[in-house]
Amino acid sequence: MIIATSCEGITCWWCDKSWRLIACEFPYIGSPPNTRVxxxxxxxxxxxxxxxxxxxxxxxxxxxxxxxxxxxxxxxxxxxxxxxxxxxxxxxxxxxxxxxxxxxxxxxxxxxxxxxxxxxxxxxxxxxxxxxxxxxxxxxxxxxxxxxxxxxxxxxxxxxxxxxxxxxxxxxxxxxxxxxxxxxxxxxxxxxxxxxxxxxxxxxxxxxxxxxxxxxxxxxxxxxxxxxxxxxxxxxxxxxxxxxxxxxxxxxxxxxxxxxxxxxxxxxxxxxxxxxxxxxxxxxxxxxxxxxxxxxxxxxxxxRAMVAKPHLPENVVPASEIDVGIDQAYLGSCTNGRIEDMRVAAEILKDRKVHPDVRMIVVPASKSVFEQMLREGLIEVFMDADAYVSGPTCGACLGGYMGVLAEGERCISSTNRNFIGRMGHKDSEVYLANPAVVAASAVTGRITDPDDIESN
Amino acid sequence: MVEKYVKGRVWKFSDNVDTDQIIPAKYLVTGDRQKLAKHAFENVRPEFAEEVREGDIIVGGKNFGSGSSREHAPRALLGAGITCVIAPSFARIFYRNSINIGLPLVECDVNAEDGSIIAVDFEEGKIVNADTGDVHAFPPLPDFLMKLLDVGLIENTKRKLKGTNG
Missing domain, CATH: 3.30.499.10 (Aconitase, domain 3)
Incomplete structure (x- = not known):
């Protein structure tokens, strides 16, 4: 018997405890109408x-x-x-x-x-x-x-x-x-x-x-x-x-x-x-x-490989459907600053150069990510491509330092927020994307689906 | 003790006001309310810090206070003299932070414009727009949150540590 019919606060007749218990102390046979356990x-x-x-x-x-x-x-x-x-x-x-x-x-x-x-x-x-x-x-x-x-x-x-x-x-x-x-x-x-x-x-x-x-x-x-x-x-x-x-x-x-x-x-x-x-x-x-x-x-x-346009992470479109130039490419943060992210970006940047009009900033999320990048030769790949590699910090992700944007500048970023002024000047723009899109865009100077660059 | 009734001039904001807008990250080098207040809404409403008056009220859109967990945001609003923020919904960390430090929040969709005068009665759960006469009802905070708002997290924790939290 059940003394309530809503799904919350149902009390078991026998053990006088909530039916949300993982196991009732007493066996219950059959489900009464209009009740859920x-x-x-x-x-x-x-x-x-x-x-x-x-x-x-x-x-x-x-x-x-x-x-x-x-x-x-x-x-x-x-x-x-x-x-x-x-x-x-x-x-x-x-x-x-x-x-x-x-x-x-x-x-x-x-x-x-x-x-x-x-x-x-x-x-x-x-x-x-x-x-x-x-x-x-x-x-x-x-x-x-x-x-x-x-x-x-x-x-x-x-x-x-x-x-x-x-x-x-x-x-x-x-x-x-x-x-x-x-x-x-x-x-x-x-x-x-x-x-x-x-x-x-x-x-x-x-x-x-x-x-x-x-x-x-x-x-x-x-x-x-x-x-x-x-x-x-x-x-x-x-x-x-x-x-x-x-x-x-x-x-x-x-x-x-x-x-x-x-x-x-x-x-x-x-x-x-x-x-x-x-x-x-x-x-x-x-x-x-x-x-x-x-x-x-x-x-x-x-x-698809997506991009979130300014100024909300919900403004999402496939990277292949957007064509805007960028001033900066930022790879790092708690969102995408791990060794796996660095490998993906380095794979694209290997034997390529960051576009002359773009600054690429690479920020490993921790000392151990940095060390692993060294061991795998990824730092060399990034530096050969003309990217700037720093030690770990939240840095420019929140507009702190190490890559803050000027008025009117646009950044493709592996971070998590593209709010107004998030990475610098209130009239700068942040486009969020995965590390592969960030790397591909750094090379072309425009927001780019990595599938397009790799087929070239 | 937080006031049970406030009346003030409205600052109207749209949906998804994030805490980067309330207080940009570059000022997160102090916890002081007055210092933070000088830069409140600097990027999006540059006149705010200069023109805000003690007793003003913010009416926002949905998801007010989204983004960063920075407690500096409600601290800046308290420092600016804001007595209440009203919005259809709040981001959860901003909500917790505000209640904890004594900034009352009301979940309610209110018709008001910049400069409207509105009155909020927290006990009755009623908001009156003095300009239009519109009345909005809202459910009062759950008892637990009302007590926390009233006592403040600091005092509440002190009582807990002394074992006198009732």
Whole structure:
């Protein structure tokens, strides 16, 4: 017997607990009319586990235990100031401080900010502090150093914290004050998100990458298409992606407004984490009968190499259908600054030159990506092509430094945002694309589908 | 304590106002509200910082506050004297940040223009446009968020650390 008929808050007659329980303590025979007994999505399950509850429902507010909290040099300073107001000396060990946005220090003010992080790390004896020359772009570091892992709940004072969904974690961006609160208490409040399911089946074409899948989806659902929600990605095209491409997809979930973008972890993740992950982890998967707010299906073979035009990531067109000149080509960032991205671009740039009217800037996402580029001879390829290669930094992705745009300038960029003034002057323009499109466009001086350059 | 009733002049914005527009990244070298306020909307509404007055209200379009997690954005608005932001929907990190630091947000689709005078009653869940007489109703914040807005995240965390969070 059931004492309610809606899908939420249904109470089991026998055990007096929610039907959303993974297993009722008593056998239930048959399904009563107008009722549904539901499982949980990945986000719901991770939040339930971290809130110490057997189940949670969408829109419920829970206090949940945090596995890691991260801040960078820009969001760190306000967090440290708030933390001092708590007048506590206790700070969770799994606090990670990463200098990446404006380091090496771009000016005196950013130098002061970076210094405050060093001092905070020293004062509270935080061992996970990644300073210049030891780390790189925060999300790449969180992944490379094995902090991100399946089933974990991770918050970071940077909106692209959602990147770790590619490893099956629920990770999401927060503000500085709540990062401080999470450092002090080890907990944070969450509204349980509704979940949308994205199924991508089929085979991607040559030069079509994870970036194109997520741009295609954002083009379809819009920049607020997943507002407040959790995106879950499934399908043969997702399963066949290497981890770096999956990270690109999860990374840009925020550009659809999502709280997180989670991919069920498989061997690609488990193998990556071997000899890397810090501590133990437990993968979490959605129940077969979990409820999704919406389901979207796509055919990978129909997805082309895409470009998002200014000034929103939803303004998506195939690269082959756009013909505009560029002043700069930017390859890097937490979205596409990994070794796999560098290989794709180097393959196109090998034995070619960057167009004389274009500056190409290559920014590996971490020290280890840089080292691997050296080992594979990619730095040489880029330099032979007349590209400029820098050490890891967020740099010009957010208009900080190392490639800021002048008035009227146009940049093809492997980054994640093309907002007004994002990479420099308010009248400059950013076109988002995958690393292959960035490299091909750097060569021709115009936005170019790599298929076109390779056939020449 | 956050005011339960505010009345002020409207600054009207369109859809998808991102936090790069609210406060460009190059100014993210301080957490100080007043310093940040001097550059609020600098790229898209260069007159804003100069002309904004204590008690003004922002009426935005959908997905207000999208993009970067920078808490500097609601801090800049508080520093500029903004008492409330009204929009049909908000980006989630901006939403959390605003509530945490005491900037009230109202999810509501409101007819208002630049310079309109509107009044917001948070307890009754009512917005009145003093120019047109239009009345809009909105559901009040859930209790948990209302308390958080009122107490502030800093105080809330202090109470939690002392074990007095009730």
């Amino acid at each position: 539901m499982g949980m999505t990945i986000a719901e399950k991770i939040l339930a586990i971290h809130a110490g509850k057997s189940s949670v429902s969408p829109r419920e507010i829970v206090d949940a235990r945090i596995d890691y909290v991260m801040v960078n040099d820009v969001t760190g300073l306000p967090a440290f100031e708030v933390f001092e107001e708590f007048q506590t000396s206790s700070i969770i060990e799994n606090t990670v401080l990463i200098q990446d946005h404006y380091v090496p220090n771009k000016d005196v003010a950013s130098a002061e900010q970076a210094k405050s992080m060093r001092e905070f790390a020293g004062k509270y004896k935080l061992k996970n502090h990644f300073d210049v020359g030891r780390g790189g772009v925060c999300h790449q570091i969180m992944i490379e150093h094995g902090f991100a892992a399946p089933g974990r709940l991770i918050v970071g004072a940077d909106s692209h914290t959602c990147s770790y969904g590619a490893l099956g974690a629920l990770s999401t961006g927060i503000g500085s004050s709540e990062a401080a609160s999470a450092m002090a208490t080890g907990e944070l409040w969450f509204k349980v998100p509704e979940t949308q399911k994205f199924v991508v089946n089929g085979k991607l074409g040559k030069n079509v990458m994870g970036k194109d899948i997520i741009l295609h989806i954002i083009g379809d659902i819009g920049v607020s298409g997943s507002l407040y929600k959790s995106m879950e990605f499934y399908g043969s095209a997702i399963e066949s992606l290497q981890l770096s491409d999956r990270i690109t997809i999860s990374n840009m979930a925020i550009e659809a407004g999502a709280k997180c973008g989670i991919i069920p972890p498989d061997d690609a993740v488990f193998n990556y984490l071997k000899n890397r992950v810090v501590g133990e982890y437990t993968p979490v998967y959605a129940d077969e009968d979990s409820e999704y707010d919406d389901t979207f299906e796509y055919d990978a073979s129909e997805i």
